[in-house]
Amino acid sequence: MIVIESLTKRYGATLAVDAVSLVIERNTVTVIVGTSGSGKSTLLRMINRLIEPTSGRVLIEGRDTESEPGYQLRRRIGYVIQGHGLFPHRTVAENVATVPRLLGWDERRIRARVAQLLEALQLDPTVYSEKYPHQLSGGQQQRVGVARALAAEPAVLLMDEPFGALDPIIREKAQDDLLEIQRKFGTTIVLVTHDIDEAFRLGDRVAVMSEGRLVQYDRPEVLVTRPADPLVARMTGSAERAMRLLSLTTAGEAALPLDATDGLANGPVVPATASLREVLSELVWQSSESATVVDASGTPCGRLTVAAILSRGRPR
C-alpha cells in the first residue's frame, strides 16, 4: 500500500503539484491521467524521490520514503519511462541485470532471474540476451525496459508514459501483456499517461490531475457515471459515456446463466474476455438479439442479450 499525504512540489512561484493525497492499494493498477503540465509526472517522480517534494510525505507499506537514501529507495521500486532509456552500451541481459547487480546478488541468481523475466516478456533468452538495444524493435525495447524494472522483484512499479513511443497496434498488445505481468507477479503499478483510453483500459483506479491538483480519484466507471467536475466529464467524453461504460465490463462478468434463455441459441459466439462494447458491436453487425459466451476452452458458459447489455450501459 502506498499512502501519499498532501504531497507538494513548488518551483519558484508555480505549484507543480498542489497538496495531493491518495491511497494506492496493493496489487492494483492505478493510472494517473492528465494533460501535459498537470503535474502527473512530477507526482510520480516524487514517489521514488527522483524529485524531492517541497512538503508532504509518501509511505510505502507504512515506511516513510525519506527514511533511507534516495538511491536505495529507488532500487526497491521499478521504474519504466517513455522511450525505455535502455543503456545502449550494454546487452539486453546486462540491462535487465542492472538493479540486481547494484544490490549485489550473486551471478547465478542474476542469470536465472534474467532468463525468467525475458521468458515472461516473450523474449527468448537464447536469442536476445546478448543483443544490444539498437538491434531490437521498439516493442522489444519496451519489454526489455519492463523486464529491467521488474528484475529485483520490486513490490511497486512506476511507469511514466511507458507505451508513448509505440505505434497503436503494438501498444494494445503491450498493454495486455502488462496486465498479465501484473497478475503474474502481483506488482502494484502506478502508471502515468495522457491517454484516457489507456487509463480506462489499464486502471483499477484512475486519478485525474489538472494544474497540479487531484481532481478525482476513483474506479473508472465512477468517473463516467459521476464525474467530479466538468473537466473529468469532458475527458471521459460525455457523448460516448455509455459506450465507455460498456467497454469496462467483460462478457464473462455480465453473462446470464445458460438455462435462463433456452431456445434463443442462434447468435454469435463471443469469448468471455471480450468487452460488452465489442459484444454489442458484434450483435448489431449480425442483426442478432443474443450471443453465446464461451470460456477459454471454448465451452459455453453463459448468454448475453441486447437488453442485458443495454442495462449495463446506464448509470446505476
Add this chain to the structure above:
Amino acid sequence: MSTSGFLLRRPTSARDSTALLRIDRLGLLLTLVGAAGLFLLPFVAFKANRILPGDPRDLAQALPQWAALGCESTLAAVAAVALFVANAPVRLAAALAGIIVIATALAIAANALTPPHNLVVRVAPGAGFWLLLAAVGLLATDAITRMRPGPGARVLLLALFLGAAWLTLALGTFDNVSVMREYAVNASAFRVAARQHVLLSIGSLGAAVVVALPLGIFCHRVPRARPGILSTLNIIQTIPSIALFGILMAPLGALAAHVPLAAAAGIRGIGAAPAVLALFLYSLLPIVVNTVAGLRRVSPATVEAALGMGMTSWQTLTGVELLLALPVILTGIRIVLVQNIGLVIVAALIGGGGFGTFVFGGIGQSATDLVLLGAIPTVVLAFSAAVLLDSLIEVLDRVKP
C-alpha cells in the same frame, strides 16, 4: 576480421570491365607529379660536406645503369596501374612496390656516390625523391581508403610499416644517406631527444586529461559556468606558442628563484617546466569541449533511467555517461596528442628538449639533414598516434547511443 571483409568487397565484374577503359583521375594527377619528380628534378643532391649546397644528380647520374632502368620501368608499371586499374588491393600493391623501389634507389645511389670510407661527403634525398615518394605515398593512402580497412587492419598496416622501416634502418640499408649519417653522429642525443619528445607530449596530455575531464563534467552539469570557462580556454588557445613560452618564463623563473623546493623539483624559467605547462594549457580546450559534447550526446532518457534504477550520481556518471561519451572524449584526446607531438618541436627553443633540438640545431647550422633527423621521426610519431587513437575510437564507437 576486416581483412577478409575487404577482400570480399571487390568491385563487381561489370565495373571492372568498364574501369579498364577509363583513366583514373587521381592516377593521372599522381603520374604527372611523379613524372615531373623523376625527369625534371634531381633525385639526390651530392654534397662535398654537410653544410655545402648540394650538387643535383638525376636518377641516371646517381644510379648504375641497370638500377636506373629497373627503377624507371617499375615506376612506369606503377603509373600504369594507377592510371588504368580500379581494383584497390592491386593499386595498394603497386604503390608499395613503388615505395620499395624509390627507397632502394636512394640507398643504392647513396652507396654508389659515396667514396669508400669517406665520412665527409653527403648524399641527400633531392626534390625529385620527395616528389616521387609523395606521389606513391598518396597512391597507397588512396588505395587503403578505398579498401575501407577496419580498425584492426589499420593498426596491422601501421605495425607492418613501422616494422619494415625499423628493419631496413637496423640492417644499415640507408647508412650512406645523409640523414642516417647525421643519426650516426647524433645517435645518443637522438635517443635522449626521442624520450624527451614522447614524455613531453604524453606527460602534458596526461596532466591535461586530469584537469580537463572534471572541468568538462563541471561545464556539463553547471551550464551557467560553461561560457566563462570555454572563452578563457579559447583565449589561451589563440596565444602563439613561442609567445606563451615567453610569458611563462618570467613567473616560473621567479618561482624557482624564490621557492627552493620548486627549484629542487626542476622548475625553472626555461627547460621542460614552461614547455609542459604551455602544452598543458593548449591541451585543455579540445578535451573540455569534447567532454561537454560527448556528455551532451548521451540521451536524457538513459540518464533518467540510470538514476531511476537506483544508481548513485557517481555510478551514473562513470558507468553510463562517461562510457557513452568516451568516443567523443577520445577524439579530443587524439587532437591534443597529435597537436602536442608537433608543438614539442617549438619547446626546444626554450631548452625543453625533444626532436626540436635537431630541427633548430639544423636551422642554425644550415644543415638540412639535421633538420630532417628531427622532422621525420616527429611526423612518424604524430601519424602513428593518429592511426592508433582513430582505430581505438572506431572500436569504441561501434555501439551507438
